[in-house]
Amino acid sequence: MHQNMKPYVVGIDIGGTNTVFGIVDARGNVVASSSIKTGRHADIKDYVEELKTSLNNLLEANDATDKIAGIGVGAPNGNYFTGAIEMAPNLPWKGRIPLAELLKEAFGVPVALTNDANAAAIGEMTYGVARGMKDFIMITLGTGVGSGIVVNGQLVYGHDGFAGELGHVIVKPSNGRMCGCGRTGCLEAYCSATGVARTAREFLETRTDKSLLRNLPIEGITSKDVYDAAVQGDKLAKEIFEYTGKIMGEAFANFIAFSSPEAIILFGGLSRSGELLMKPIKEAMDRNTLNIYKGKTKLLLSELKESDAAVLGASALGWEAR
Known part of the structure; x- marks a missing residue:
């Protein structure tokens, strides 16, 4: 200084x-x-x-x-x-x-x-787990899915200042969910905290499996409710995390092909779901990553207090x- x-x-x-x-x-x-x-x-x-x-x-x-x-x-x-x-x-x-x-x-x-x-x-780069990293992608999982992409030690801003909206890559090209951005099938519509709640409602409406989530008013279900049920061993709730993690891991495999980051770092409320989410993400990411990148990108949790x-x-x- x-x-x-x-x-x-x-x-x-x-x-x-x-x-x-x-x-x-x-x-x-x-x-x-x-x-x-x-x-x-x-x-x-x-x-x-x-x-x-x-x-x-x-x-x-x-x-x-x-x-x-x-x-x-x-x-x-x-x-x-x-x-x-x-x-x-x-x-x-x-x-x-x-x-x-x-x-x-x-x-x-x-x-x-x-x-x-x-x-x-x-x-994260200045004070957290990405200290010393030149290439990484930060994914924020909150009401939406945000991202910050760092390449060669610099944030990618694009020519207009808006680059790096990975929450709005389209993961379901046909018949995808409506997203707040006005388009359909965005990652954010599935993998945000809001997306997890939507998946819960969808599963409950289209299936008949028993679940602790059925004791709650369906419109008010939150991602926290899904987490609480999963921790108690609820099969349907665990499946919601698996479904979410699979979509996320597949998307991450695509992101790796784009900038070969040293790490993808997850931040925000949903990232605190631990292995319930991390395991399916990692499995889907590893399964779908191109051979030359396999095993090279770490999946990490933010070290910063939310x-x-x-x-x-x-x-x-x-x-x-x-």
Whole structure:
């Protein structure tokens, strides 16, 4: 770190429900963090105003007001090149939101912005299991399936800033499920937490096997319910994980053919399902991987605490912000 460099950066993770922000030091310690509700303000200016107040309070309480080198932001559909959030389906603000510019005005420090999965990849590379790796793919398994692709030590952004939407590769070309993106058959429609719940409903409606899941109202079933049932040995619930893992592993075999990564790293709620998901993924991945790549790509779980990862990843951008 340069002698005159300020000791902290701020990381901001904008989710559909909450916006979490934290003060981070050069070692990757989250010194303090707080959050506000993302959807409370339909107008972006009011949102920035509330964020400004909350963050300034946090900085003041931690004696960090003049010690911030930059701000990094991870947001759905965040474009690194333009600093804007562009047409994000799960956020209250429509169209193109020049967020980096608005935050730069509000705080008077450099701001960099990228999408949430890219931020997680940067966090993993800076502070986590991907330290020292030049080629890896980060897969985030939450409400959707996101990805950050690192090649030769750099994130792949593509010519427009939006490269690396592996959640939207089509895994079921005919008669696939409707995806939130408006197309059918996307990986996200099957392998996100939402996808697991959809598979559960589909299995329960089309089959007659006994299952603990039948005791729950079908419309309200979550991926957590499926996990809980599987842990209790429920056959149908285990099969849902096998079905999900198989689709994921097949897709990963394709991703390996694309960039021959040293590792594919899984992050997010669903990745904590342990062997229930990892075993079928690994089996399908190994079975479908081209011979020249067999056994070369590790399947790993993120080492970052979920609560900190997105903030850490976004904050790593803060050091580079101009």
